[in-house]
Amino acid sequence: MKKRSRAAAGVAGCLVAAALVASGCGSSGSSSSAPGVTKTTVLVGSHQPLTGPAAPGYSEIAPAAKAFFQYLNAQGGVNGRKINLIYKDDAYNPTKTVTVVKQLVLQNKVFAIWGGLGTPTHTKVVDYLNSSKVPDLFVSSGCPCWDDGTKHPYTFGWQPNYTIEGKILGQYIKQKFPGKKVGVFYQDDDFGQGGLAGLKQQLGPQIVSAQPYQPTVTNVAPQITAIQKSGAQVLVDFSIPAFTALERLTSFKLGYKPQLVVSNVGIDPTTVGGLLKAFSKGKANTALIEGAITDAYLPSPTDSSNGWIQLFKKIHDQYDAKAPFDGNVEYGMASAYTFAQALKNAGKNLTRQDLVDAVNKGGFTGPGLVPFRYSKTVHGGYGGGAIAVIKNGQIVVTGKPMVTDPSTGPITASTMKPAQPGDNGIVKP
Numbered sequence: 001m002k003k004r005s006r007a008a009a010g011v012a013g014c015l016v017a018a019a020l021v022a023s024g025c026g027s028s029g030s031s032s033s034a035p036g037v038t039k040t041t042v043l044v045g046s047h048q049p050l051t052g053p054a055a056p057g058y059s060e061i062a063p064a065a066k067a068f069f070q071y072l073n074a075q076g077g078v079n080g081r082k083i084n085l086i087y088k089d090d091a092y093n094p095t096k097t098v099t100v101v102k103q104l105v106l107q108n109k110v111f112a113i114w115g116g117l118g119t120p121t122h123t124k125v126v127d128y129l130n131s132s133k134v135p136d137l138f139v140s141s142g143c144p145c146w147d148d149g150t151k152h153p154y155t156f157g158w159q160p161n162y163t164i165e166g167k168i169l170g171q172y173i174k175q176k177f178p179g180k181k182v183g184v185f186y187q188d189d190d191f192g193q194g195g196l197a198g199l200k201q202q203l204g205p206q207i208v209s210a211q212p213y214q215p216t217v218t219n220v221a222p223q224i225t226a227i228q229k230s231g232a233q234v235l236v237d238f239s240i241p242a243f244t245a246l247e248r249l250t251s252f253k254l255g256y257k258p259q260l261v262v263s264n265v266g267i268d269p270t271t272v273g274g275l276l277k278a279f280s281k282g283k284a285n286t287a288l289i290e291g292a293i294t295d296a297y298l299p300s301p302t303d304s305s306n307g308w309i310q311l312f313k314k315i316h317d318q319y320d321a322k323a324p325f326d327g328n329v330e331y332g333m334a335s336a337y338t339f340a341q342a343l344k345n346a347g348k349n350l351t352r353q354d355l356v357d358a359v360n361k362g363g364f365t366g367p368g369l370v371p372f373r374y375s376k377t378v379h380g381g382y383g384g385g386a387i388a389v390i391k392n393g394q395i396v397v398t399g400k401p402m403v404t405d406p407s408t409g410p411i412t413a414s415t416m417k418p419a420q421p422g423d424n425g426i427v428k429p
Helices: 004-021 061-073 093-108 126-131 162-176 190-206 223-229 241-254 270-277 307-319 327-346 351-363
Strands: 041-048 084-090 112-114 137-138 155-157 180-189 206-215 232-240 259-262 293-296 385-390 394-397
Touching: 061 084, 061 307, 061 327, 084 093, 093 112, 093 126, 112 327, 126 137, 126 155, 137 327, 162 190, 162 232, 162 293, 162 385, 180 190, 180 223, 180 241, 180 259, 190 206, 190 232, 206 223, 223 241, 232 241, 241 270, 241 385, 270 327, 293 394, 307 327, 327 351
Parallel strands: 041 084, 041 112, 112 137, 137 155, 180 206, 180 232, 232 259, 259 293
Antiparallel strands: 293 385, 385 394
């Protein structure tokens, strides 16, 4: 990828914002009767795990998105409106998610929900948001359950459907480790079960043990012991970062050393490294995930030659500098960028249906390594990813971007040309 200077990235960032703003120039006289929308502002809400088992790393996502919106707002916002994001802590507790989301809709009167985080949490509010006809954009979860525009027309995923992710990882394992026994450690909900379904499509009988965990139970020794006894030579984790760290420490104590493969969801090195250090009281670090295989649908946050990383780092340094610049911050800004594109495409006289229609039309660009899959019936977000490896404590993309579907469709090379935040602002496919 062509190397770009920090100065160039700054110019590119301004062009991006300018392009997002452009269609709204002179729109101060526009009107809308939609909740949360005034002539100059749009109010957006989100539920996030600011505390609880999923907070490490994931609590950085919403502040990063807010930083991106602040960056846009400083240059006029989108279609003449500044984006105000308010996010509330649900502690990754589904019961609390219901409470805070109803507060956002009924009391705060948000226009839309952005990036509600978590499979077990968001599952409890998706029917409410759809029956209330509140746009529910870019859920921070690849649960296959969001990928159904017929059942949930107001809800859209953003990251790859977990079954797609499982298929791509499974194909790589089948090709790289033919005949090796595979164990799977997975969260016992649609997150882990979706990933397991994709792995099973590719690996079939190679999977000799699949052990679920509950995110409320921190002793994972029974599951890892069972996988070790099965003789699994490859271990696949579909886990949130805290449970990736618990699995690593447990495997270390048991002397179990399989080839590790981890879903993108659970492998951000900064987050997992910090958890390993905390859980072990300073005795462990990213050495326990070194060499792990994963998948990536965004460029590595350490790829300083990438124009999007340069832009996000610039915004991070200006608006969110207290957070580490890692994959969670990149995730928040990239998802916020897509939301801003959707808002722009929805037009000046903003309605909730206009926003939903804009996402159904697709055509979004951004930092993704693969294209989105959006249509009126497909709401699953990115369509694939590339194989990556943890090297020297960083995610290094090593494979070519691949795309597929969550069904039995083939896995093929992506033909999408990577977009850049350059010359003409929003780069079209």
